[in-house]
Each structure stands twice: as structure tokens, then as C-alpha cells.
Amino acid sequence: MTAPLFDRVALIGIGLIGSSLALNVKAGGLARHVAVTTRRRETLEKAEALGLGDSYHLEAAEAVKDADFVILSVPVGVCGAIAREIAPHLRQGAIVSDVGSVKGAVIEQMRPHLPETAEFVPAHPLAGTEHSGPEAGFVELFRNRWCILTPLADTDPAAVAKVRTFWEACGANVETMTAEHHDLVLAIVSHVPHLIAYNIVGTAADLETVTQQEVVKFSASGFRDFTRIAASDPTMWRDVFLTNRDAVLEMLARFSEDLASLQRAIRWGDGDTLFDLFTRTRAIRRGIIEAGQDTAKPNFGREATATPAREPAPGER
């Protein structure tokens, strides 16, 4: 049996991502000790009840003591404060990483606080579900998903290699790029899609001509897919939009420009423009399925049937 990759891993934040990491460290024997820390006592107790770690701490400073690998799995907006808090307690040569959906802002916020003796390897696993909290984690979450590393110019390549090995052991494929490029890519493949999903669910909820009950009842015709994304963690996503502002606004401007042009095609009955786009987009879907990033099963292979938990009362809609 080979030695574990790390002596002590400190998991700061134990939500969907943190708990899935804990399960992977345990399943893969990736560390001798897992120290779990989170600010809320209730969450920490849940994590302990789930047996996610070897020690549990309300103070991040305690958890990182003697840790050779520290991972922040917290909303992007609190990364800076946590970096400042743990910095004086970091062990010489400790690798510090994170899982934030925005990389430029995380680096900007954390880097000034971290000591020279620590190695900072920002990371972002492109994995998640619409569920949150320590009980939402599962060991397969990262399997065949991408994890993007955005090391700094002065990061020790050995530390980067170790973080890569860690993510590969969690089942992920690892890619390296600059933080700036990461933020641009994520703006279009993740941030703007989430924003427009949140937005249309809000628009639908606010209508006077169509009731909320009708929106729910008839949602299977397209709308429901958007509601899954729009059920994602509100704090995490607020921070994403506040911290990746420039790239999101840039992609959003293009989206709106294109939408205005489709709107014009509809108004003027320009069927060819619509048909051309609708044909082109099919090819992208095929590419995603070929790349193994989604299932080819109709409707994502989800169960076609379900018994309603409740029927709307007569006159309710």
C-alpha cells in the first residue's frame, strides 16, 4: 500500500463540494487525517453525524494547523476573509487551494494574505448539483468532470502536480489555464446560463396573465429544466455574479444582442433566420454527447412518470 498523498487535509466549508471531497479523501485514502471546519455549529454537527472527517472545528485556524493541504469550499465572497484568518496558522510549505467558480477574484482576495511559505493553487471543479449542504455530497460528483487549475506564475510546479494528482484521484480530468481565461469560459458555459435561468423563473413567477399554479403545472414543456438550475445555492451564485462582473456583463451583452436579433426575426416573420439557428445548435448538442459530457437519452433519461404529490384544488389556478 502506498502512503497517502497528504498527511492532514483541512476542509474549510463542508457543503455539497466540501462533503463530496471528504468522501473522496476517505474512499481513496488520500490523507491520514481530515479536519473539517465550518462557521455554523449546526452544519458542523451534520458533518460529524455523517462521519465526514476525523476532527471537527468551528475555528478554521485550528483546522489548518499542521495541515499540508487546505481547501476552501466556500462562497467566493468569503475567501479573502478566510485567507486572512488562516494565514498565521499555516504550516510551512502547506498547499492552499479552493473550489471557487471565479478565479480572478479569488486570487485577488486571497493572495495578499497568504505567506510566502505557502503554495497557492487555485482550482475549480466543474461539478455540482442543485442541492446544497453536507448531506448533498456524494463520492461520484467529480467523476469524469473537469477540474480547472489556474496556478500563478510563481507557484511551485510540484505543488500544482500534487493538486492535479489529488483531483485525478477524485475521478476528475484536470486542465490548466490562466485565471482570466477561466473566468471568460465560465461566464459563457455556466454563469450566464444560470443568470438567464434564474431570470426566466422570476419573470414567470411575476406574470398576472398566467398564474404561478399554471406555470408549475405545465412546466414539463421546457420551463422545468430552467427551474433546476435556478434552484442552485443563492449565496454562492450571488458571489459569482458580483465577482466575475466584467466577463458576465460582456457575455450577457452578446446574449442580449443575439436575442434582440431573434426577436426581430419573429416580429418580421423571418423563418429562415430561426431555422438556420435551430439547425446549427443541434450540432453543438451532438458534440457534447460525443465528448461524454451528457447523456444521449431523451429528456436526460429522467423518469418519465411520477405521481403528483398533490393535485391543485379546484379553482386554485
Add this chain to the structure above:
Amino acid sequence: MTAPLFDRVALIGIGLIGSSLALNVKAGGLARHVAVTTRRRETLEKAEALGLGDSYHLEAAEAVKDADFVILSVPVGVCGAIAREIAPHLRQGAIVSDVGSVKGAVIEQMRPHLPETAEFVPAHPLAGTEHSGPEAGFVELFRNRWCILTPLADTDPAAVAKVRTFWEACGANVETMTAEHHDLVLAIVSHVPHLIAYNIVGTAADLETVTQQEVVKFSASGFRDFTRIAASDPTMWRDVFLTNRDAVLEMLARFSEDLASLQRAIRWGDGDTLFDLFTRTRAIRRGIIEAGQDTAKPNFGREATATPAREPAPGER
């Protein structure tokens, strides 16, 4: 054993919906004879190879002869031409129905052609997948989905009741409303969601700063859900937007207005506005799951893992 609901059902169009209807008629013994008709010889031959009907016709006029139930499962834009074509051949008292996603335009196009002796019961099953063609159909497609009927003021209630019984036998829940209200409801729960899905996939494909290969590779972070919807049948969807223009433009204007306000919140760092919306939208998702219209499983319960069919070649992205 009770007598079948109908003597002869004529299925005009044998794509995803038509073929699923054929499978239901057969499974439920809903008719003595199923006449299948479609304009393209290749499609008709596929339908025959799949054994979807009892007789196969390139001419709709032939298929509807002696039919007591005629269902058009074709893009909305060709309903009028087909109505004109079949009208002289309809049997006395035949019930004519359709499955179009837009009801006002279908009525406007079909009604002038249909004889007084036929009963017209416009219908719309809110069911589908991103796949098209006769081989895409399956018997469970309509199970626990809604089918909306929009009968006219002068439609015989007995005919409406019979169509309701038919859809219930296919597993659907049936609801009745005016064509006008249907078109408004569908604009927000289906048409605008499809349009923005098509649109963002187009926007992503056109970027210069992020390659198409990257968009595909990293799509699991949100984008891939949109690509499923944006893989829907181009002809059908072109016709939807051209024929439900007013309701779509109205809902689209509200969507864009709301999006502009979110954009402003991002620009000015107004986290509270974002957080409030993101919290509110979660409740809608819960309602949909409680109503049995979607699965509560994370990520729609789709397979978390898949082996990529191909890896991008070095330097391809």
C-alpha cells in the same frame, strides 16, 4: 372486452408525437384500424418497418377516408394546407384533432377548410423529447403529462369528451381552456424557454475569445442543459415562433426587461437584489417537484459518468 373507442384513426404525421400516439392506440386497443400517413416516402417506410399502423399512405386524403378520428401531428405551419387537402374526404361526424404547440393559429388555419359535419377538437399534449422522427416515439411519452384541449364554442361536447377519453387512455391528464389563454401560458412555460436556450447556444458558438471546443468540453457546468432543449426539431420550433408571435414577443419583452434589471444589479454590485431573486426561484422548483412534474434527484438523476467518445486532440481547443 369493451369495443375500441374508434373504428379508424388516421395519424397524419408520424414523428415523435405521431409514433407515440400509434404505440398508444395499439397498446390500449383504442381503434380497430390505424391509418398512417406522411408526405415523405422514407419516413413512411420507417413507420411501416416499425409496425406503427395497419395501413400506410402517402396521400392524407386516402388515410382519412372512413376515419372517425383524425389527428394531425405535423408542424403548425402546414396544418392549414392539410386541412384543405383532407376536408373533402372526411367522413360524416369525423372528429378532427391536432397536437400543435400553438392553438390560435392552428384554429385560424384549419377551421375555414373543415366541413360543418366534422367536429374540430384542437389539442396539445405537453410532452416531447429533444429527439425527432418515427423511431423516437415511445408508449410512456404522455404518461402523467398534461394534454390541453381548446374546443371551439360550437364543438359538440360529446366529441370533446371522446378526445378527452382518448388522451386519458394514453396516460395524460386533460385540461380545457381557451386557445388564447393556452397560447399565453405556453409562451412562458415553453416557447420563450426554448428561444433563450437556442439563443445562448448560438451566442456561445459565435464567440472568438472562447473556442467551441471549450464550450463543449466544459458544458457540464450549466450550459449542457440548454443544449438539450436547443436540439429540438427546427421546423416545428420555427413554426411555433412564427405562429405564436404576439404572445412570444410579449413574454420576451418582460424577460428582457427583467434581465436588464439583473444586469444593472450586477454592474452596481447590488447583491441583495440577486440574492432575493435566487431565493424566490428555489420555491418554484419545489412546487414543480411536489406537483410530480419533475424528479427531485440531483441533476435530473442522469448518469453522473460517461466515458468520452473522443478526447480533443492536443492543440485542438
